[in-house]
Amino acid sequence: MDKETAPRPHVTPPATALGLGLRAHREHRGVTVRGLAADLDLDPATVSMIEHATRRPKLDYVIRVLGYLGVAGTEYRRLVALAEHTEDGYLLEGGPIGYPVLRLEYERTADAITEWSPALVPELLQTPEYARAVLDAGMLTGDEVDEGVMLRLARPDADDRGPRYTVLLGEPALHRRYGGTHVLRVQLRHLLTAIDERRASVRIVPREGSWHPSLIAPFTLFEFRKRRPLVTLDHHYVGAYVTEEGPVTRYQESLEHLTAQRALSERASREIIAKAAAALGPARDPGWSPPLPGAACG
Structure with a gap:
């Protein structure tokens, strides 16, 4: 062979x-x-x-x-x-705070990463303020929140030198004001910059549509050239790693369904993100305003 x-x-x-x-x-x-x-x-x-x-x-x-x-x-x-x-073929890794060593290894060695996040901007694309707002939900001490933000910032951003990074992002993530209006505005601005710099391919999955099991919870698919793919399932206390062929195939099929039948195109996704940013009102920085829908789309 x-x-x-x-x-x-x-x-x-x-x-x-x-x-x-x-x-x-x-x-x-x-x-x-x-x-x-x-x-x-x-x-x-x-x-x-x-x-x-x-x-x-x-x-x-x-x-x-x-x-x-x-x-x-x-x-x-x-x-x-x-x-x-x-x-x-499975592993449960505890949390909620701690350097995600195993996930970092997969992020470092994967050839392609596809992340489905129904309600939250994924960690690799979060701003510090947004990350703090997500962590500071009344369940952690101040020191734990500080540590969590620091550890998230220590992770390298997705960029065009690393693996292919695709995000299927639920539309609710564009409107949930974790930390307030300004935090979300800056986060959406950061998301647009990541798209324009081609650090990530972002496809928005609209709220409307029929039910599908993959809508329940977030997960990430890591693909490699020299070994079998795996899926990570993230919870606020436990992260699960799955490599068994049957379950991984089902998650791959879910991503294919979301991409082909539910997600907007890259161009339309960028436009809806820009509109969501514009709807939040003027930025505090007078030198910046949300890009016009369709701007910088290739």
């Missing part, structure tokens, strides 16, 4: 999270791959493959490496639990 028709490997979320954890602790200790391999009489290539999730380690390997690196307590138990489930 040639390379083009060979099946893509099933790199599971637990194996990826385990590899990232082992690599982070090794680097924190200032130990190189070759140094760890020499001290533990291991093959450097094996260490590298395990850290990159292209090879799944045995439990005794993980325990041995964690002992060598001095990892203990909660983090030790977390990584051992991941090692016991590297074959699983």
Whole structure:
């Protein structure tokens, strides 16, 4: 079977999270791959493959490496639990505040990202003020909100040097004034800039229309050239990662349905965003006004 028709490997979320954890602790200790391999009489290539999730380690390997690196307590138990489930096609990752290491890895390595967000501008396109308004819903302390905003800002924006980034955005997100009118106005302005700079393809899904199961909740599809696609499901307390072929295919079909039958074109979507921004009234910055519908559309 040639390379083009060979099946893509099933790199599971637990194996990826385990590899990232082992690599982070090794680097924190200032130990190189070759140094760890020499001290533990291991093959450097094996260490590298395990850290990159292209090879799944045995439990005794993980325990041995964690002992060598001095990892203990909660983090030790977390990584051992991941090692016991590297074959699983699913993973639940806790929250609500914390650096989304696993999702960041998928954002960094994916060749295409498609995000369905029915009621909220996605994190990769949020302004700091909008992110703060979303996080500050009375369920977190002030320090947790500050940390959450900081962590979101630390993530790189989608741009034309990275993966293809497509957002299917529910029309309600253009009108929900999280943080007030000014915050939404600036957010819509930021969204228009991202579109014009081609950092993202944004398609608006109107409120009107028949019911479809995909309208229930947001999800993101990550696609890769050299491995199977996966879906992430985000909740305010838990993030779920799905790689099993059957469920992922159903989510792909949902995105195809939304794109083909419900979403507006890129041009029409930009126009409706511009109209929503204009409806919010004059900007505080006298040097800027919402672009006219259809402006800068290619």
